[in-house]
Amino acid sequence: MSKGIVTRLRLSSLRLRLVVVFALVALTAAVAASGIAYWLNREAVLTRTQDGALNDFRQEMQNRAATLPLRPTQEDLRRTAELMATGSANYQVLLLGERDAGKPIVGASDPDDFTLADVPRSLREAVDTERPVTEANPYPYHLFWQRTERNGTPYLVGGTRIDGGGPAGYMFKSLAAEKADLNSLAWSLGIATALAVAGSVLLAQVAATTVLRPVHRLGEAAKQLGEGKLDTRLRVTGADELADLTRTFNSAAESLQKKVADMSAREESSRRFVADMSHELRTPLTALTAVTEVLEDEQDSLDPMIAPAVALVVSETRRLNDLVENLMEVTRFDAGTARLVLDEVDIADQITACIDARAWLDAVDLDAERGIVAPLDPRRLDVILANLIGNALKHGGSPVRVSVRTEDDELVIAVRDHGPGIPEEVLPHVFDRFYKASASRPRSEGSGLGLSIAMENALIHGGSITAANSVGEDGAVDGAVFVLRLPLDASGITREVQTRSSQGEVEEA
Structure with missing residues (x-):
């Protein structure tokens, strides 16, 4: 993933969160409303159909089945069942009587569609159960119903028995039409839910744009302010x-x-x-x-x-x-008037000349290959070397070793001593101006500017200096190491260089 894509995703994360929250709220509300509406409509549709069919069946049982003889024939049962099934409720009827005691006979309006096997056993047992007649229960037999399913189609099965040993009757009504209506309602509610979610996403986009536009403007203004454009101001609109x-x-x-x-x-x-x-x-x-x-x-x-x-x-x-x-040198750096005067410098010769001019030949070991040449400012390089080597001789311990190597198009010069090292609390401040490690020696020979000037001269070359302690094999500190890194090709730095030493930054003017 490219940096631009990552940036766009990061910038749009708040917008994405707003859209997701709006969508989730809308989805939850729509699903809840649709679920409640579906449940209410389902109960209303099924209850209306069920009550209509059962009431019609009860009435038919009282009007037709109750007129049958005590011992009806199968033909009597079939004919009566057909008459009962011709009503407006559109259900099948099955009548169960007895030719003789213990010899049941069945008459069905449509034996191919509804048989005794389609009646659940629990429903038959409830219908056949005779209950004591009391003031609260004037009838020994009641009407019972149950919803079943056959081959994926829902049905309503109801049954009751005629008092006084009359036949039992069962009705079998298909609920396929109601199921189709409810499926259609579910699809409609699902579409409405999807439209509500889509609408909420659009509203979220509009709301996010309205809210995030001022936030984006504030972010851009803060960025400009951070870049130094202190005259950046925003137009105030509204009162929120x-x-x-x-x-x-x-x-x-x-x-x-x-x-x-x-x-x-x-x-x-x-x-x-x-x-x-x-x-x-x-x-x-x-x-x-x-x-x-x-x-x-x-x-x-x-x-x-x-x-x-x-x-x-x-x-x-x-x-x-x-x-x-x-x-004077520091003020030139601060004023941005310090300039590089580049020349082809043989590094080994330059270090030797620096050491010789200060009579340090006996105290310094030089490990440098001949022939390493780089375009540098000889005077400024001499200032850097003099400060680093002089600091090692003054505060470190002999012998002081200067090593030179090249590494990844960089010139690396390490100055190491064998003294007590630099205290950990001092390391972050060794390049600060006028900083001295010991507050008890404010009038020491140094001015506290040497290492700071060395760092400024390294920065103006496009390089840097780092300070650290050298650790021996036994884990003890064995002197300090200052490492100077300069580009081997500094020929492009030919104009005035602006430095901000307080922040350790360098810019080409």
């Missing part, structure tokens, strides 16, 4: 809850735009202040640096009481000069 939600969104967007504008103004002011301050400090620092260089040259001839103070001034002046340079 969605209109209140739209007003709340507009109010929140306006408040957010104002706060972001205020923060941007303050950030720009702070950035300008740092840049101006750093620029203004460079002139006196240049003079101080010249003086300290002279004092350093004459340090051996100075009074021993003054020499320590002179050494302190020289070291602090250099530290202040490095801090100002770092601040």
